[in-house]
Amino acid sequence: MTSATEFVGVRYLVDDVEAAIAFYTGHLGFTVHINAAPAFADVIRGSLRLLLSGPASSGARVTPADITTPGANRIHLVVEDLDAEITRLRNDGVEFRTETVTGPGGSQILLADPAGNLIELFQPAERRPTAPEQH
Template sequence: MTTAAQFASVRYLVDDVQAAVDFYTTHLGFTLRSNPAPAFADVTRGPLRLLLSGPATSGARATPADLGTGGNRIHLIVDDLDTETDRLRSAGVAFRSEVVRGPGGRQILLADPAGNLIELFEAAR
């Protein structure tokens, strides 16, 4: 089995998780990797892991309201979210959200200099 660290993960916020799974697996050659809850699934195609997050997921709740319908971002897995946020805050990096806890773990959003979102994610233990 391929581990999560071997993928490049991108989170897409979707209105209907099952419809998104059906679309990506039927039309674009993705394979369902996991669907642990109706609010979330992930599909893969080669080294791309697409995280399909419905409105009830922590990923959707963490998105700042001023982004409108946007909210797609790079998803980076970290071992210790608290250590990473402390390190980045010490370096002067500003965050776009507070830490949000959900069924799969905890996450926080920051933006690159161009405003592109990056999610730091620590899986539930």
């Protein structure tokens, strides 16, 4: 088990903590660490600790009202086979916010949780070893 100091924590403000728990555990492989719904939940995937804060949570109450809507920030989840993940999630009824985009670093697609917070699924490009320099 990863200790509390080994986690990277991200707080997402959500409208419905139970719906967020179901989404992250049911679709993206997170496990519940703390469930204090309807106010708060703490879900974990690897070393990512995602704090799901409902409207009654202290995390949501301390956030100024003018910045509580989701923006372009997102968590970034690395996957081995992006096409397979897209197919699996579409079969589960998950809708994507973008089409797949491919660049020199890899391929990615965006989806959103029930509150509209963005998640990026990313498959790194295959890296081939560079040829040794010849002198």
